[in-house]
Amino acid sequence: MPTQDELAIADAVGSQLIRLVRLVERKQVQYQAEHPDAVERATYHLLVHLVKDGARRAGSLAEAVHSDPSTISRQIGHLVRLGLVERTADPVDGRATLLAATEEGRRVFEENRRIRNERIAEMLERWSVDDRRALSELLTRFTSDFERSVPRPAEHTAATSDVAAVRS
Amino acid sequence: MPTQDELAIADAVGSQLIRLVRLVERKQVQYQAEHPDAVERATYHLLVHLVKDGARRAGSLAEAVHSDPSTISRQIGHLVRLGLVERTADPVDGRATLLAATEEGRRVFEENRRIRNERIAEMLERWSVDDRRALSELLTRFTSDFERSVPRPAEHTAATSDVAAVRS
DNA sequence: GTACATGCTTGTATGAGACAAGCTTTTGCT
């Protein structure tokens, strides 16, 4: 039973959250518009997974991003054509393919991350050190709480209204 | 010229930001999956605009959400069919249509927002009052800074790398 | 009053993603 006060804070946080998500999405759309040959956002995300977590099988990726294997297959196809990812036979299972980021794939990822960090550092330029640290900590904590509240897809517990939480 | 320390904070903030955006998106996908007759996310966003800012013309909406007029037309068509939005002739310009949320449209919006706020309040349940307030304030401030850094679409200033800021 | 601009809607094309079918390899049962 949240109090009126708690709901007011929740409303503020929720509004900012939505605003933030929209801004990020808009930036990504702009990026696509200005880089017509850039890979699709979802496709790029696969590269990120491979760089961060190392080589994985296609099915594992599909699960990680909650996407259909056929979709993954085509997306990886793009990345392979661009030389950012390599397919190698899985030594322990001939049916499977091991996917790994290439050196170039890692380079592209690091470059994007570098640019992103610089932009964010610019945004925080005028913030006090304490505020910066506080933002980072509170954001991390909130994200973790949020993550806990998103039902794992497998569980599939009665979530009829659970899920309406972030809309608008 | 950000320092090493500043970049480290920026990296943490950026990572959490991406994580957060993905969580929100995932929640929205789940919502769609569980409510097959729910309107498309982008379509719902139009309703939000109409509730928050009052009646507007279709073209104005199109600009607000950076979308094609034809897309808006069809999306509004859905909302009208659902009884959430009304089209009325613009009294001052016979070519234009004024779009307004219906009572039901407002009700749906308020309900979603209420549910969202409750979920977020739950997430913050165990937070201290100070931390809650700090999160809300810092998030608001950061979002505003972020917004300033997203070039207005009209400006279209050399943004070749500006825009790579949020990827991965 | 006629030509052009403006605002929206409808037709058409593109592209991402899901489901289904197919091919290959592995596993399990006898």
Place this chain on the structure above:
DNA sequence: AGCAAAAGCTTGTCTCATACAAGCATGTAC
């Protein structure tokens, strides 16, 4: 060992959202 069933991925087909183009109606300017 051998054959059936399952697993892992790829390719074919469909759907759906969105962008671009064309069309229709109204408004505006000379």
